[in-house]
Amino acid sequence: GYVREKIAEKFHIDRDKLEKKNNLLQKKISNGSISEDVFLAELTGSDKKTIQKIKNLIRSLNRVIYPGLLGLMKKLKRNYKLVLTNNEGKEWNEFRINKFNLSKIFDEILTSCLIGYSKPSEDYFKEVLARLNITPSELLFIDNTIKNVISARNLRIVAVHFKNPDQLIGELSLLEILN
Secondary structure, three states, X not given: OHHHHHHHHHHOOOHHHHHHHHHHHHHHHXXXXXXXXXXXXXXXXXOHXXXXXXXXXXXXXXXXXXXXXXXXXXXXXXXXXXXXXXXXXXHHHHHHHHHOOHHHHOOEEEEHHXXXXXXXXXHHXXXXXXXXXOOHHHOEEEEOOHHHHHHXXXXXXXXXXXXXXXXXXXXXXXXXXXX
């Protein structure tokens, strides 16, 4: 993605090699079995000083892509419990929770590194359902990655593939979640 592209560019690392290594390592960091430092060392082959610079770059690139969705989330929160489900390493998860004040927006945060499974694994969704103590029909799952949506649907979870804010609002209206 965009962040790896910037890492490759700034630190003169071959983009294709970076993508291949990322694909091999992503599950390990998402499931919490390796730290951010180990992930970045294996991903880039860099020394500790360079890894710190890469970490700083990653953090500086984090931003809210659709700030308008905050209003939608506040509206939904009046009638629904909001739960953030994400695939994230421990350090990045803590950084984003703090930077974007996510614990004020979401009632619960169920990150892959805490659960031990990552999306699109059906085990991830089963664990989310168990932790929330709900059935699949009681969960509306919204995600920007189609394979995660398909996996959720395979468990009979109502799932929406997020493409943009207008499309999401339209689908939530069709589902009679927004009036």
